[in-house]
Ligand SMILES: NC(=O)C1=CN([C@@H]2O[C@H](COP(=O)(O)OP(=O)(O)OC[C@H]3O[C@@H](n4cnc5c(N)ncnc54)[C@H](OP(=O)(O)O)[C@@H]3O)[C@@H](O)[C@H]2O)C=CC1
C-alpha cells in the first residue's frame with residue numbers, strides 16, 4: 245500500500261481520526277467502539293473521491309472519512325447490503341486500529357478504561373490483523389482490474405411508491421386485450437387467397453366452429469402434459485438458480501435440449517406411422533384459441549394463488565397493489581407445482597418447442613400439397629430450429645434473465661410463452677406455406693450468410709458474458725477492460741460488451757431480419773416479427789438499463805460512459 249504514505253492529507257485525516265477516537269474511548273469507556281461509527285459514517289461521509297483516484301486511494305480515503313464518526317446509533321438508511329458490508333469492514337478496521345493504537349501507545353489509555361484487560365487487547369490485535377487482511381484482499385481485488393478508477397458512489401436509492409413499467413395499469417390493461425387481438429389479426433391477415441396486413445380480415449360466419457373444438461383442446465393439453473412429463477424426468481443437470489430474497493437457491497432441471505430431440509423424434513415416428521400430424525396446422529386457429537383461453541385461466545389461477553404464499557416469494561416487479569398491473573406482470577416470482585417450476589417450464593418448453601414443431605409440420609404439409617420441399621420454407625424452419633435448439637442447449641443461461649429473477653409469472657409471460665411465441669414467431673413459415681412463395685438459390689445464399697452472422701454475434705456475445713459471470717478470472721479476460729462494482733461483480737467493457745450494451749440483441753435482430761427475408765419484399769406483415777422484436781428489445785434494453793443502474797449505481801454510469809451505444813454501434 246505505498247500510496248498510503250504519499251498523501252499528507254490522508255495522514256492528517258488519519259491522525260484526526262485517531263485523536264477523535266481516542267477521546268471518544270476516554271469519554272465513554274463502556275460502549276463498544278466498533279459498532280456506532282458505521283452509521284455515522286453514512287450520514288457524514290463527505291464528497292466522493294475524485295475520479296482519478298486509484299482503488300487503493302478510495303479505500304484509504306473511506307477509512308479516513310468514516311473513522312472520526314462517533315454517535316448516531318440508528319442503522320443506515322438505504323444502501324446495498326454488500327456496500328454496507330464493505331464499509332463496515334473498513335470502519336471496523338479503523339476503529340480497531342484506533343483502539344489498539346490508543347491502548348498500546350501508553351498505559352494512560354488503559355488507566356482511563358478499567359474494563360480493558362490484556363486479553364481484550366490481545367483480541368483487539370487479533371481483530372486488527374483480521375481486518376487488515378480483509379482490507380488488503382479488498383484492495384488487491386479492486387486493483388487487479390485494469391480500469392483506473394473505482395466506483396465512486398453507491399447505487400441510487402429506490403423510489404417510493406410502486407414503480408410501474410409498460411405505462412402502468414393503463415398500459416397493462418390495454419396490452420391484455422391488444423396482445424391477443426394482434427395475434428389473431430396478424431394471422432387472419434394471412435390466408436391462402438391473400439396475405440396483407442392492410443386488408444381487414446373477414447370474420448367467419450360460424451365463429452365458434454372456426455375457432456374452437458374439443459380435438460384442439462385434447463391436442464393442446466396432451467402437448468402440455470407431454471412436455472411437463474419430459475421436464476420433470478430425473479434426467480439432465482440440476483442447476484442452481486440465482487440467490488433468492490428469502491435466502492437459498494432453487495434447483496432447476498435442465499433437460500430442455502433432450503425434450504426438443506425427443507419431441508422432434510416423436511414427430512418423425514408419427515410421420516412414419518402416417519398419423520395425421522398436419523391436423524395441427526389445420527387447427528392452427530383452434531389451437532390458438534385454446535392456448536389463449538388457457539393463458540387467461542392460468543394467469544388468473546397464478547394471481548389468486550400468489551395471495552397464499554409468503555411475501556418473500558413475491559417478485560420485485562408485479563406487486564404494486566394494482567390488480568390489473570399485478571395480474572399482467574405477475575405477483576409470484578417462481579410458482580412451482582411439485583418439482584415443476586411453472587415459469588421456467590412455460591418460457592422454454594411448450595411454446596418454444598411447439599413453435600419448432602409447428603414449423604416442421606408446415607414443411608410436411610407443403611410437401612403433401614406440392615410434392616416438393618419449398619427451399620425458403622425449409623431454410624427458415626432450419627434457422628428457427630437452430631435458434632430454439634441453442635436456447636435449450638444453453639437453458640441454464642435463462643436463469644439469469646430478468647424474466648426469471650425480476651418479473652413475476654403473470655399474464656404477460658404466460659400469454660407470451662404459450663401463445664405469442666408459437667403462433668406469431670411461426671408467421672414466416674405460415675406465410676410461405678399459405679402463399680407458396682419461393683425464392684431462387686442465389687437469393688437464399690445471402691440470407692444464409694446474414695443468419696449466420698446474426699447467430700455468431702448472438703452466440704459469441706452471450707457465451708462471453710456467461711463465461712465472464714461464471715469465471716471472471718478466466719485467462720481470456722486477462723487483457724480486457726472491466727468495471728468494478730460495489731456488489732463485488734464486475735462489468736465487462738471489452739470484447740463484444742465493449743462494442744455496445746447489448747451485442748446479443750443485435751445478433752438476435754439480424755437473425756430476425758434473415759428469417760423475414762425468406763419471404764421476399766412483397767408483404768410488410770411478414771416483417772412483423774423483426775419490427776415487433778425491435779420494439780421489444782429496445783424496451784427490454786431500457787428496462788435492463790434501469791435495473792443495472794439501480795444495482796450498480798455509478799459503476800453502471802461509468803460503464804455507459806465507456807460503452808456509448810446501446811444496441812446498434814454508431815447509431816443507437
Ligand atoms: N426471441 C425473443 O423473443 C427474445 C430473446 N431474447 C434473447 O435472450 C437473451 C437474453 O436476454 P436478456 O436476459 O434480456 O439480456 P442479457 O443477456 O443482455 O442480460 C442482461 C444482464 O446481463 C448482465 N450484464 C449486462 N451488461 C453486462 C456487462 N457489460 N458485463 C457483464 N454482465 C453484464 C446484467 O446482469 P448481472 O450483472 O446481474 O449479471 C444484466 O442484467 C438475449 O440474447 C436476447 O437476445 C430476449 C428476449 C426475447
Ligand SMILES: CC(C)CCC[C@@H](C)[C@H]1CC=C2C3=C(CC[C@@]21C)[C@@]1(C)CC[C@H](O)C[C@@H]1CC3
Pocket residue numbers: 423591592596631634635642645647656657660661664665
Ligand atoms: C408480448 C409480450 C409483450 C412480451 C412477451 C415476451 C416473451 C415472448 C419473451 C420474453 C422473454 C422471452 C425469451 C425468449 C422467448 C421469448 C420470451 C418468452 C427466449 C427463450 C428465446 C430464445 C433465447 O435464446 C432466450 C430467450 C429468453 C427470453
